[in-house]
Amino acid sequence: MQDSRPPLLYLTHRIPYPPNKGDKLRSFNILRQLARTHRVWLGSFVDHPDDHRHIPALRQWCEQTCVIPIEPGIRRFASLRGLLRGEALSLPYYRSPRLARWVGQVVAEHGIRSAVAFSGPMAQYLDVPGLSRRVVDFCDVDSAKWTQYAADRRWPMSWLYRREGERLLDFERRAAAGVEASLFVTEAEAEVFRRAAPEVGDRVGVMQNGVDAEYFAPANAGASPYPAGAPVIAFSGAMDYWPNVDAVCWFATELLPAIRRAMPGVRFWIVGMNPAPAVQALAGEDVVVTGTVPDVRPYIAHADLVVAPLRIARGIQNKVLEAMAMARPVVLSAAPAVGLAARDGVECSIADDGDELCRRVVELLGDPSRRAAIGAAARDCVLRAYSWSAHLRTLDWLLDAQGTDAGLAQAVQAREGAAPNAPALVRTP
Known part of the structure; x- marks a missing residue:
C-alpha cells in the first residue's frame, strides 16, 4: 500500500x-x-x-x-x-x-x-x-x-x-x-x-x-550503584559541556565542603560521559567521577538528592526533568529553574545563591520524609506537564x-x- x-x-x-x-x-x-x-x-x-x-x-x-x-x-x-x-x-x-x-x-x-x-x-x-x-x-x-x-x-x-x-x-x-x-x-x-x-x-x-516518564520511572531504578551507608548527592549530564563543567566545579569546590561540615560522610557523584580534565581533577575521597555509565537511571533513582547547581543555563534542563520523573528531590539554582513548571518547596527546591543552596541541601539530607514528599510531587508534576x-x-x-x-x-x-x-x-x- x-x-x-x-x-x-x-x-x-x-x-x-x-x-x-x-x-x-x-x-x-x-x-x-x-x-x-x-x-x-x-x-x-x-x-x-x-x-x-x-x-x-x-x-x-x-x-x-x-x-x-x-x-x-x-x-x-x-x-x-x-x-x-x-x-x-x-x-x-x-x-x-x-x-x-x-x-x-x-x-x-x-x-x-x-x-x-x-x-x-x-x-x-x-x-x-x-x-x-x-x-x-x-x-x-x-x-x-x-x-x-x-x-x-x-x-x-x-x-x-x-x-x-x-x-x-x-x-x-x-x-x-x-x-x-x-x-x-x-x-x-x-x-x-x-x-x-x-x-x-x-x-x-x-x-x-x-521526558519519557515510562523510561525514567521509579520502577526502573535497578540495583543501587552506590556503597551502603554514605549519603549521596548526584549530578548527571554530559561532562564536556561547559555549563555542566562550571556547575560541578563550583559545587564541589565552593559548596560541598560546607555541606560536609554539616553532614559528614556525604559524597558527590558526577555521572556523565566525557568528563573534561577540570571535572576529572575533582575526583577524590568526597567526589566520584563516573564517566560514561551504561544506564543513568540507577544513579538518579538511588541518590538521596539530585542537584542542578548551574550558573549558566538557558531553557529547561533534561537532567532536572529526568530526576523529577524518577521521584527524586532536586535542589537547583535559579538559572535552570526559569520556565520550570514546578513549585519551589513542593515539587523541587530552588536556591538563589550558593549559601541558600547549601542550606537547602543540608535540610533535605536531614529530612527523609520531606525528600520523599518532594520526590513524589515532582513525578506528579512531570506526568502532568512534561x-x-x-x-x-x-x-x-x-x-x-x-x-x-x-x-x-x-x-x-x-x-x-x-x-x-x-x-x-x-x-x-
Whole structure:
C-alpha cells in the first residue's frame, strides 16, 4: 500500500540517536514524532566516533539519511574563516557543501515542501526552492549564551565570545525572518528573542522539553550503584559541556565542603560521559567521577538528592526533568529553574545563591520524609506537564496548517487551548 504521509526534511546539527544527552533527547523525540505523520529525509552531522555505529538505526524513522562526519578539532580551525567573512563562527563549523547539495537534490526529487531545522546554524540550509513551510527549533537563544560566556572570560576569549554573540544574533534574526515559525524551549527564551528581534515576534513560539516518564520511572531504578551507608548527592549530564563543567566545579569546590561540615560522610557523584580534565581533577575521597555509565537511571533513582547547581543555563534542563520523573528531590539554582513548571518547596527546591543552596541541601539530607514528599510531587508534576507527545504536537499543527496567512494564523490560534505557546502567526511566502 502506498505511503500517504507527506515528505519532510529534518536537519540536525548532531545525529539524533542515541538520545543520551540534552540536545539529542530533544532532537530524537522530534524525529520520532515527525516520523509518525511524515516520511522523513534526515540531514545531520556526526561528531563522535562512537556515534557512527548508530547511523543504521535511523532507518526505522527515516526514508533516507545524509550524515556527514566531522572532526571537532578540524572544524574549530575551519570555523575561523568566519572571522574573515564577518560571520558567526558557528556557521562555517556546520557548513557542508555535500549536505547542501543533498538538501537541494532531495527537495527537488521528492517534492518536499516542509522542513524542520533543529538548532539555529542548520537554518542556513533552508533557503532552497520548493520549501514553503519551514520551522526552526532554535531551542535556546544561542547568541545570548555566547554573550553570557563572554562575561566570565578574559581577553581575547571574552572578545571572541562577545563577537560570536553579536554575529550569531544577526544570523538568528535573518533566519527567523526567512521562515514561517521559530520555536524556543521556554517562554523566557522566546521573550528574549522577541525583544532582540521584534520584527518576527508574531512568529516566535514555545515548544517545551519533555521526558519519557515510562523510561525514567521509579520502577526502573535497578540495583543501587552506590556503597551502603554514605549519603549521596548526584549530578548527571554530559561532562564536556561547559555549563555542566562550571556547575560541578563550583559545587564541589565552593559548596560541598560546607555541606560536609554539616553532614559528614556525604559524597558527590558526577555521572556523565566525557568528563573534561577540570571535572576529572575533582575526583577524590568526597567526589566520584563516573564517566560514561551504561544506564543513568540507577544513579538518579538511588541518590538521596539530585542537584542542578548551574550558573549558566538557558531553557529547561533534561537532567532536572529526568530526576523529577524518577521521584527524586532536586535542589537547583535559579538559572535552570526559569520556565520550570514546578513549585519551589513542593515539587523541587530552588536556591538563589550558593549559601541558600547549601542550606537547602543540608535540610533535605536531614529530612527523609520531606525528600520523599518532594520526590513524589515532582513525578506528579512531570506526568502532568512534561509529556513529549503533548509538547511536540506544536510541530504537527505548524506543519499541517494550510492556506493563506490568515488561514494559517487561524489554524494555530484554534489550538491555543491545547498549545497556548504556539506562535500567533505562521507566514507563507
